[in-house]
Amino acid sequence: MDPYREQVQDVFRDVFDDPSLMLKDEMTADDIIGWDSLAHINLIIAIERRLRVRFATAEISRLKENGANIASLLDLVTRKRKSSG
Amino acid sequence: MSPDSLSFLVPLLVVAAVFFYLPGLRWRQGLFAVCNGAFLYLLLPNRSSWAALVLFLASGYGMARLLNRWPNRMLLWTYLVILVGAFAVLRQYDLVMALLPTSVLVRAVSIVGVSYMLFRQIQFIVDTMQGQVEHLSVWNYLNYQVNLFTLLAGPIQRYQEFQQQWDVLAPVLKDGHAVRAAYLRLLIGVIKMTALAPVFLGLYKNSARVLLTAGSGGAGLQPGLAVEHFFGILYFFPLYLYLNFSGYCDIVIAGARFVGVRLPENFDRPYLSRNIIDYWTRWHRTLGFWIRDYLFFPLYRAIATRRPEQAESLAFLCYFVAFFVAGVWHGPEANFVLYGLFQGVGVSVAKLWERHLLKRRGRGGLREYLESPRVRVASILGTLHFACFSLLFFPVGINTTLQMLRTVWDAVV
Numbered sequence: 001m002d003p004y005r006e007q008v009q010d011v012f013r014d015v016f017d018d019p020s021l022m023l024k025d026e027m028t029a030d031d032i033i034g035w036d037s038l039a040h041i042n043l044i045i046a047i048e049r050r051l052r053v054r055f056a057t058a059e060i061s062r063l064k065e066n067g068a069n070i071a072s073l074l075d076l077v078t079r080k081r082k083s084s085g
Numbered sequence: 086m087s088p089d090s091l092s093f094l095v096p097l098l099v100v101a102a103v104f105f106y107l108p109g110l111r112w113r114q115g116l117f118a119v120c121n122g123a124f125l126y127l128l129l130p131n132r133s134s135w136a137a138l139v140l141f142l143a144s145g146y147g148m149a150r151l152l153n154r155w156p157n158r159m160l161l162w163t164y165l166v167i168l169v170g171a172f173a174v175l176r177q178y179d180l181v182m183a184l185l186p187t188s189v190l191v192r193a194v195s196i197v198g199v200s201y202m203l204f205r206q207i208q209f210i211v212d213t214m215q216g217q218v219e220h221l222s223v224w225n226y227l228n229y230q231v232n233l234f235t236l237l238a239g240p241i242q243r244y245q246e247f248q249q250q251w252d253v254l255a256p257v258l259k260d261g262h263a264v265r266a267a268y269l270r271l272l273i274g275v276i277k278m279t280a281l282a283p284v285f286l287g288l289y290k291n292s293a294r295v296l297l298t299a300g301s302g303g304a305g306l307q308p309g310l311a312v313e314h315f316f317g318i319l320y321f322f323p324l325y326l327y328l329n330f331s332g333y334c335d336i337v338i339a340g341a342r343f344v345g346v347r348l349p350e351n352f353d354r355p356y357l358s359r360n361i362i363d364y365w366t367r368w369h370r371t372l373g374f375w376i377r378d379y380l381f382f383p384l385y386r387a388i389a390t391r392r393p394e395q396a397e398s399l400a401f402l403c404y405f406v407a408f409f410v411a412g413v414w415h416g417p418e419a420n421f422v423l424y425g426l427f428q429g430v431g432v433s434v435a436k437l438w439e440r441h442l443l444k445r446r447g448r449g450g451l452r453e454y455l456e457s458p459r460v461r462v463a464s465i466l467g468t469l470h471f472a473c474f475s476l477l478f479f480p481v482g483i484n485t486t487l488q489m490l491r492t493v494w495d496a497v498v
Contacts, residue, residue, distance in 0.1 A: 017443075018448050033452050034443065034448075034451070036436075037362070037377050037381065037382075038436065041385050042389070045386060056212070056217050057211055057212065057215060057379060057382065057383065058212045058215065059217070060382055061243075061374070061378040
């Protein structure tokens with residue numbers, strides 16, 4: 001279980017204004033209605049605030065590429081949290 | 086030299102055959118680098134252009150090294166302002182040229198593909214400063230920037246992606262099927278560029294000529310003929326542009342695969358997009374993604390971090406800034422600015438409509454709406470016509486386009 005899954009899920013629920021949203025590893029932007037570029041950067045900003053991490057431009061971009069999913073996001077968040085101590 | 090010409094294709098096929106049998110990484114990189122150099126040699130017109138290119142590339146690599154060691158946002162911004170200023174001078178933007186006393190000297194300098202180099206340079210520097218480039222190498226960087234397959238008109242490949250392949254440069258077409266698929270794509274690209282695209286360009290030019298010569302009153306044009314030629318300028322230029330540019334991309338993507346490099350795709354059935362936001366993820370994708378990542382995201386993040394309560398409405402300002410830059414990047418003339426602003430309007434309307442639907446129908450209702458086949462067809466047709474209409478302003482000046490539209494209007498109304 002990812003240690004930050006619940007917090008990231010809360011962020012998703014806030015950003016997409018959908019309290020019933022449940023994150024699954026294989027979910028991608030195509031699975032969530034409205035997950036476009038603006039929603040993506042809103043998610044990133046909200047996760048940065050909530051978990052006190054900072055994403056680089058290339059990382060934000062990679063999370064929007066084909067093949068990126070919730071598992072890649074959680075993995076990156078975990079690595080960021082570890083490196084920030 | 087155009088990629089659909091024999092002077093490009095014949096050497097490419099020879100190099101591809103030689104590349105396949107070269108024994109090691111250094112030989113393969115060496116051959117690739119020689120081809121890059123030879124291609125540049127054929128395209129740069131004089132010594133001052135070479136000097137400007139060397140300065141452009143050296144400054145980029147030097148700045149990346151500096152910022153990698155001492156990350157500093159102020160230094161980055163200062164360099165970016167100078168870099169974009171130099172680009173505006175090289176591309177001879179009217180506003181800049183009016184301020185320059187040495188404009189005659191600048192006119193002698195011409196760097197082919199400088200618009201694409203600029204975006205690659207910015208990406209390389211920003212990512213290096215943010216620790217996203219694993220190791221810096223001047224050899225890799227130079228070959229990345231002057232890669233003959235992306236030099237003229239993209240696709241805008243990211244440095245990390247290029248480096249990953251360059252470091253292990255080897256044939257990637259593993260079997261006969263892959264080789265045949267690459268040849269087929271090359272052939273399709275050549276057919277698109279040389280046989281299909283010119284037909285539609287000819288039809289567009291014919292319609293444009295008729296509308297322009299009919300006179301501003303449209304006195305000599307029957308309404309039916311005016312409508313016919315309106316559809317001519319509306320549909321044929323977008324068709325030409327798609328066939329020409331996607332054909333070009335087919336050739337360079339297939340060509341690069343012959344020598345071990347996988348380039349990103351630039352098109353994904355753009356005229357089947359559901360809205361303009363979708364369109365910019367399918368049309369000239371690598372430009373759209375670059376604008377999104379290195380312009381829209383940082384700008385919106387800066388605004389949303391400082392003024393979170395106003396972020397929702399200021400996002401629209403960011404759309405317009407991003408597409409204004411995309412428009413200006415295409416060229417210094419006012420019609421490109423207008424083209425960019427059209428895209429800003431299209432993206433904003435798509436976003437506002439989505440918000441309206443979300444508010445009125447909720448998330449489930451929005452899903453149902455998006456899944457409706459009728460809505461899908463209507464969205465695709467609407468987006469296609471918006472994209473075609475905005476492209477009316479792409480090939481010629483604003484006044485010329487308005488003159489053509491006025492002729493149609495006068496004849497019909």
